[in-house]
Amino acid sequence: MQRRDFFKTLGTAAVVGATLPVMGMAAEEKKKGPNEFSYNQAVSAITGGKTAEKSDKVHLKVPEIAENGAVVPVTVEVDSPMTAHDYVEEIHILDTKNSNSRCVDAFFTPANGKAFLSTRIKLGGTQDVVALVKLNNGTYLIATQNVKVTIGGCG
Amino acid sequence: MEISRRDFMHIAAIFGLGMATTSVAASKAINKISLKDIYKFKAKGNVTLLHMCDLHAHIKPLYWREPSTLISAPNLVGTPGFLCGDSFAKHYGLEPSSLDAYFDTCIDFEALAKKFGKMGGIAHMKTYINQVKKERGNENVLFLDSGDTWQGTGVALKTTGEAIVKAQNYLGVDVMVGHWEFTYGKERVKELIGMLNAKFVSQNIVGDDSFADDYEELIFKPYTIEERGGAKIGIIGQSFPFTSTANPKEFTKGWSFGLRLDTLQKYVDELRNEKKVDCVVLLSHDGFSVDQEVARQVKGIDFILSGHTHDPSPKPITINNTVIVIAGSHGKYIGRLDIDVKNGKVKNYEYKLVPMASNMIPADPEGEKLVAELYAPFDAEFNEVLGKTKNMLYKRDTFFSTFDQLINDAIIDEMKCDISFTPGYRWGTTVLAGEDILMDNVYEMCGITYPNVYTFELQGQNIANLLEDIADNVFNANPLYQQGGDMSRLGGVTYDIAVANKTGKRISNLKVGGKPLDVNKTYIVSSWGGNLQSAGTNLQTAKIRPVYDVVRDYIKKKKVVDVSNKGNVTLLDYDCGCPKKGKRGC
Numbered sequence: 215m216q217r218r219d220f221f222k223t224l225g226t227a228a229v230v231g232a233t234l235p236v237m238g239m240a241a242e243e244k245k246k247g248p249n250e251f252s253y254n255q256a257v258s259a260i261t262g263g264k265t266a267e268k269s270d271k272v273h274l275k276v277p278e279i280a281e282n283g284a285v286v287p288v289t290v291e292v293d294s295p296m297t298a299h300d301y302v303e304e305i306h307i308l309d310t311k312n313s314n315s316r317c318v319d320a321f322f323t324p325a326n327g328k329a330f331l332s333t334r335i336k337l338g339g340t341q342d343v344v345a346l347v348k349l350n351n352g353t354y355l356i357a358t359q360n361v362k363v364t365i366g367g368c369g
Numbered sequence: 370m371e372i373s374r375r376d377f378m379h380i381a382a383i384f385g386l387g388m389a390t391t392s393v394a395a396s397k398a399i400n401k402i403s404l405k406d407i408y409k410f411k412a413k414g415n416v417t418l419l420h421m422c423d424l425h426a427h428i429k430p431l432y433w434r435e436p437s438t439l440i441s442a443p444n445l446v447g448t449p450g451f452l453c454g455d456s457f458a459k460h461y462g463l464e465p466s467s468l469d470a471y472f473d474t475c476i477d478f479e480a481l482a483k484k485f486g487k488m489g490g491i492a493h494m495k496t497y498i499n500q501v502k503k504e505r506g507n508e509n510v511l512f513l514d515s516g517d518t519w520q521g522t523g524v525a526l527k528t529t530g531e532a533i534v535k536a537q538n539y540l541g542v543d544v545m546v547g548h549w550e551f552t553y554g555k556e557r558v559k560e561l562i563g564m565l566n567a568k569f570v571s572q573n574i575v576g577d578d579s580f581a582d583d584y585e586e587l588i589f590k591p592y593t594i595e596e597r598g599g600a601k602i603g604i605i606g607q608s609f610p611f612t613s614t615a616n617p618k619e620f621t622k623g624w625s626f627g628l629r630l631d632t633l634q635k636y637v638d639e640l641r642n643e644k645k646v647d648c649v650v651l652l653s654h655d656g657f658s659v660d661q662e663v664a665r666q667v668k669g670i671d672f673i674l675s676g677h678t679h680d681p682s683p684k685p686i687t688i689n690n691t692v693i694v695i696a697g698s699h700g701k702y703i704g705r706l707d708i709d710v711k712n713g714k715v716k717n718y719e720y721k722l723v724p725m726a727s728n729m730i731p732a733d734p735e736g737e738k739l740v741a742e743l744y745a746p747f748d749a750e751f752n753e754v755l756g757k758t759k760n761m762l763y764k765r766d767t768f769f770s771t772f773d774q775l776i777n778d779a780i781i782d783e784m785k786c787d788i789s790f791t792p793g794y795r796w797g798t799t800v801l802a803g804e805d806i807l808m809d810n811v812y813e814m815c816g817i818t819y820p821n822v823y824t825f826e827l828q829g830q831n832i833a834n835l836l837e838d839i840a841d842n843v844f845n846a847n848p849l850y851q852q853g854g855d856m857s858r859l860g861g862v863t864y865d866i867a868v869a870n871k872t873g874k875r876i877s878n879l880k881v882g883g884k885p886l887d888v889n890k891t892y893i894v895s896s897w898g899g900n901l902q903s904a905g906t907n908l909q910t911a912k913i914r915p916v917y918d919v920v921r922d923y924i925k926k927k928k929v930v931d932v933s934n935k936g937n938v939t940l941l942d943y944d945c946g947c948p949k950k951g952k953r954g955c
Contacts, residue, residue: 277627278849281613287577287625340841340872362850364614364838365900 256308256316257346266346266354274345274357283363285334290345292329292355296322302329304348311341337363402468404729408500413719414709415598417505418650419498419512421542422676423698425521425549425796428536428740430487430727431813432799433699435681436765436855437475438946441658442846443869446943447950449686450657450678454947455955461683472701472724473681479761482801486728489700491536492736493727497703498540505707509598514542515676515696516608516654519561520549521796523751523812524743529553532743534564539739542567544593548609548654548677549796552818554620568593570606570652572636577625588624591636600647600710603640605633605670607653607663609677611852617819617900628655628849630666637669641713648710650674656853657682657695664691671715672706678853679765679795685720694720698796701725751809755924758806759931764797764814766946767843768856768866769936772797772814776916777860778932779923780895784824784912787881788832789860790896793843795853806924811917815898820915822897825905830888833879835901836864841872857899859937867941878939 251259257266275289294302307318317335335343340362347355439453440446452460454474463470471481472488502510518537519530530553537545545567550558562569572591576583592605610628613621633651640646648671653660656677664673670691679698685706686693696704702722709717744751762772773791780789798813800806827835836859842852865878879886894905897916902908924930940946944954 275631278847279611279614279852281625281627282618360850362841362845364842364852365835365904 251314251316253308253310253315253344259316260304260306260319260346260348261354264352264354266356269347269355269357272345272347272355272357274343274359276343276359276361278360279362279364280337283337283339286337286343286361286363287332287334288343288345289332290330290347290357292347294329294349296324296327296329298324299350301350302347303350304346305329305331306346306348307331307333307335308344308346309335309337309341310344312336312338337361339363402729407468407723407726407729408497410705410707410721411719412504413707413717415509416600416602416648416708416710417501417510417597418602418672418674418704418706418708419501419510420515420674420694420696420704420706421494421512421518421540421700421702422515422654422674422696423517423679423796424489424514424533424700425517425698426519426525426533427489427522427699427813428491428524428533428743430490430493431699432482432801433488433701434478434761434763434765434799435473435475436767436946438766438768438940440767440844440868440940440943440946440948442844443953444846445658445848446948446952448658448661449682450661450680452680452947456947456949459949463683468724468726469683472697472726473683478799479801485726488727489725490727490732490736490740491540491700492732492734492740493725493730494700494703495540495733495736496730497723497725499733501705506598511595511597511602512541512543513604513650513652513674514545514567515652515674516546517549517676517698517796518545519547520552520818521699521813521816523809523816524747526812526816526818527747528743529557529818530561531564534561535739535743538564538566539736543595544568544570544604544606544652546571546606546608546652546654546676548612549616551608551612551621552616554818555622555624570604571608572605572632573607573610573627573629575625575629576623578623581623583623591632592640594640594644594646598710600708601645602648602650602710603644603646604650604652605636605640607633607651607655609654610659615852615854620818628659628663630663633663634667634669637667641669645713647713648672648708648715653677656848656851657693658848658851659853660693660695661686661688662848664688664693672708672718674704674706681722683722685718692718692720694722696722751807751812753808754805755808755811755921756806756928756930758800758804759802759929760934761802762798762800762806762810762930762932764799765795766855766936768938768940769858771932771934772800773858774860774932774937775924775930776815776920777858778930779920780822780897780916781860782923783914783919784822784895785893786824786861786895787892788827788862788894790894790899790901791858791860792898793839793855793857794898795855806930808921811920811924815916815920817898820897820917821913822895822916822919823902823905823908824893824895824912825902825908826891827894827901827905828888829881829886829890829892831904832881832892832894833876833886833888835904836876836879837873840866840868840875844868844875845872856938863937863939865939865941869942877941
């Protein structure tokens with residue numbers, strides 16, 4: 215099966231690594247209600263208050279101007295050897311202004327081969343999209359990009 | 370290094386050399402300007418690229434006044450792409466009242482229009498192209514078109530682009546990209562490409578319908594390699610990245626656009642390393658300021674031939690060894706770029722933005738015949754005199770223009786709305802004071818494939834938010850977040866704007882019909898050429914009508930239109946419309 219055909223069978227909500235990572239929503243935040251994770255709450259729930267370091271090892275690919283806010287394609291790839299001693303454990307995709315800031319949590323093992331995640335998220339308006347990455351040594355890396363959701367019409 | 374006339378004037382300006390001397394020199398130059406001066410060029414190297422952008426279907430000569438207001442975020446003020454009027458003239462060292470000043474700026478436009486006449490027209494462009502081909506040899510010349518070619522006049526609209534494809538074939542366009550082309554719809558675009566002798570290339574249009582065969586596939590060839598003057602020239606296409614946001618999505622359903630700088634870098638590398646081209650050209654419809662960002666982020670492009678923002682740029686700009694040019698709009702110019710390229714290296718180049726002065730460059734009879742044939746079926750409709758205008762009707766400016774005000778007046782008169790929105794496109798026309806307004810002029814201003822004026826209800830708060838959203842598309846400090854248009858024109862509304870303020874905080878003192886906007890009140894809004902109706906409620910379907918019909922009927926009713934040049938927007942953080950670099954004033 216070609217990689218492309220594989221995407222096709224998955225349809226619009228493709229989430230792909232070399233093998234599928236385990237997906238899950240943040241169970242520890244459930245008590246606050248399903249739509250009430252602010253950005254800061256979501257980040258501290260993930261990192262436990264640790265600081266995340268800006269890193270150009272995290273390649274966040276997302277359009278500057280969304281063609282359609284309802285399905286914004288996001289791809290995150292992290293430079294990592296993905297060996298037993300040095301690998302990416304988690305990739306989280308967050309946004310800063312949706313009522314629920316925590317969009318995707320993906321968990322990886324060295325068996326994934328590649329720290330790669332591709333999906334589509336819904337954005338209620340112009341805001342930052344954030345990729346938050348946990349390495350197996352416990353450090354957190356972060357990359358951010360602003361995405362404009364506009365009614366358009368110039369030009 | 371030889372000092373050209375323009376350079377000399379620039380140096381003279383820097384050293385504050387006597388104005389009396391320069392103005393004498395200038396008046397001498399005007400009287401003496403001849404066809405020879407227009408053709409004059411220090412030929413270089415083995416290849417010539419001819420470049421045209423944003424013709425907007427103007428196959429006949431026209432008047433086109435450049436903006437008298439071109440405002441941007443403070444970091445971009447006075448940089449190429451945000452220069453106009455006096456700051457443009459100073460930056461490029463233009464002589465007052467010269468042919469260049471007439472073509473490139475709005476200064477003394479009406480007086481100079483009478484002196485120098487109309488601009489562009491394919492019959493005149495062809496004469497110039499033939500001249501260059503004769504000088505350089507046919508086999509050494511490549512003609513590249515940055516798009517926005519098929520749309521913008523009545524003849525384009527009525528033939529759904531076909532008349533303009535015939536014009537391109539006549540001109541001998543070799544490669545093109547697109548933007549407004551797509552507003553004829555995907556299927557028609559493919560049909561027209563079938564009739565076109567040029568190649569249509571785009572690396573940034575990809576299928577995004579996961580059930581279609583072209584999912585994640587390129588819709589067009591990303592690049593083409595053309596041999597000229599013994600060199601292999603790789604030309605990568607970049608169509609307008611925000612087509613699906615700026616224009617209705619249904620025209621390009623299943624296609625995804627975007628800047629796609631990662632794949633652009635991949636194709637640059639592929640052309641250099643695998644295809645072993647001698648020179649990499651990006652044929653682009655990104656816009657002038659966006660392409661300056663592209664040059665900062667993508668390595669290995671020799672030349673960017675830009676388009677979309679309609680800037681005339683008499684001098685190329687160089688960023689990270691990438692040379693960027695852009696050739697105005699409406700057929701006013703052809704850019705001539707001579708390149709000395711051998712063994713995978715560009716050694717030297719020479720550029721000139723050549724004004725297509727239709728009174729000086731003779732028309733090619735074959736072109737005149739073609740234009741007459743293409744217009745013949747529509748002459749009766751297009752040549753109808755609708756009325757006269759007391760003052761000049763023009764299109765360009767950041768916030769306001771007289772022709773757009775006329776359109777808003779017509780809409781408010783017919784639709785009985787509180788507020789009218791007219792889009793801030795950068796294409797259109799200019800009608801001189803005292804002249805007749807023809808139906809053709811109305812199509813030149815609003816000949817689009819989605820012309821309906823929609824009348825609906827919007828809450829005050831939504832109107833304020835929408836205006837901020839539109840302002841951010843125009844004034845964002847990061848060019849990558851701009852869409853390259855001017856601000857939407859509002860009828861029935863006045864407001865103040867502080868461009869340098871943060872997103873969402875620029876607009877204040879918003880008044881509707883002279884009264885402060887009530888955020889809780891529901892207003893009747895009419896709009897066309899955009900997507901505002903999707904944000905409104907209670908759409909009045911019985912009133913829906915094409916904007917060009919609304920404007921035609923209004924001018925006919927009025928007989929003489931008298932639109933004042935006094936705008937409806939107060940600019941708070943700049944003292945004039947054409948500020949200079951690092952300044953808030955002039």
